Amino acid sequence: MPAARSGSTRSRPIRRWCRSISRTTRSSRIVSTRPARCARPRIPISTRSSPTTRAGGCSCARTPIIARAARPPAITAASAPRRTRTRRRRPRMADQNLIENDEPLLVAKSLSKSFGRINACRDVSFSLHPGEVLAIVGESGSGKSTLLQLLSGQLAPSAGHVSYRMRDGVARDLASLGEAERRFLFRTDWGFVHQDPAQGLRMAVSAGANVGERLMAVGWNHYGRIRDTASDWLTRVEIDTARIDDAPRTYSGGMRQRLQIARNLVTEPRLVFMDEPTGGLDVSVQARLLDLLRSLVAELNLAVVIVTHDLAVARLLSHRVMVMKGGRVIETGLTDQVLDDPREPYTQLLVSSILPP
Helix, strand or coil: CCCCCCCCCCCCCCCCEEEEEEEEECCCCEEEEEEEECCCCCCCCCCCCCCCCCCCCCHHHHCCHHHHCCCCCCCCCCCCCCCCCCCCCCCCHHHHHHHHHCCCCEEEEEEEEEECCEEEEEEEEEEECCCCEEEEECCCCCCHHHHHHHHCCCCCCCEEEEEEECCCCCEEEHHHCCHHHHHHHHHCCEEEECCCHHHCCCCCCCHHHHHHHHHHHCCCCCHHHHHHHHHHHHHHCCCCHHHCCCCHHHCCHHHHHHHHHHHHHCCCCCEEEEECCCCCCCHHHHHHHHHHHHHHHHHHCCEEEEECCCHHHHHHHCCEEEEEECCEEEEEEEHHHHHHCCCCHHHHHHHHCCCCC
């Protein structure tokens, strides 16, 4: 770079990057340094009076430090304000349950079923939410079991429809499902506990095979995992694992019912239908089975539709009660509200017919 002529009062502009360093000072302390671009100085500076003249330096090196110190100080890492990152709070499990419970899992609208001139079920409508237990009570022949078969797709309704919310959040009409889709629902999302365990079990195979068969239906193929899971569920329903290879025909009635429960719950369904699960069992066996059902329903957050003629079972297990007579729903509401303060004469008769302990 050519040296500036003596006596010159204006530096020659050089439009390129040079090796000089621009310094910004604050209270006689260098705050930051950066490469400076040579340009025409804003203030005429004499090379003789510049205190920063260096041999071989360019015009930007002869710019007074005082003139550049007027710039605002640069922000360094030490002086920069700390940025606080706000994270979006993830909902807790209780919050997620509330979100899921906003939409019903099962919806029945104007369900009716006729067998010839007999109206087994007439104009039944309700909705069931995840984690909710609904008890359907009434005398024999009131249409409870028919309604349960309509809800589970085992019977086609004469009028009305039933919709179920799939795992993807889409509500599907059961009438629009094919046979393969309905079977897949029963293997994964649904369970059905029959009054007679022989209808829900394969009596010719072992207890472990009854539980493992449902796992294989959803894609499990590792024998060790299937057997370990079956053994774990037998323990959860209070069946000795030493009897895992015994056939259900060698079990008692209460053990068969508990085995049927394990078979239905092993795939973690969201909805379970129960048709008189304690019917035909001794009182002591009923008490153990009800305690087991109540703990499993709370642990797995199951939605349950249970049909029973025993109001004590409805009081122990359910959140809501529907009272049926002649195929119609005559009263519905919270369990304690309906059973403690019934409004309809028929419901009052049912409650008063309970034998005192």
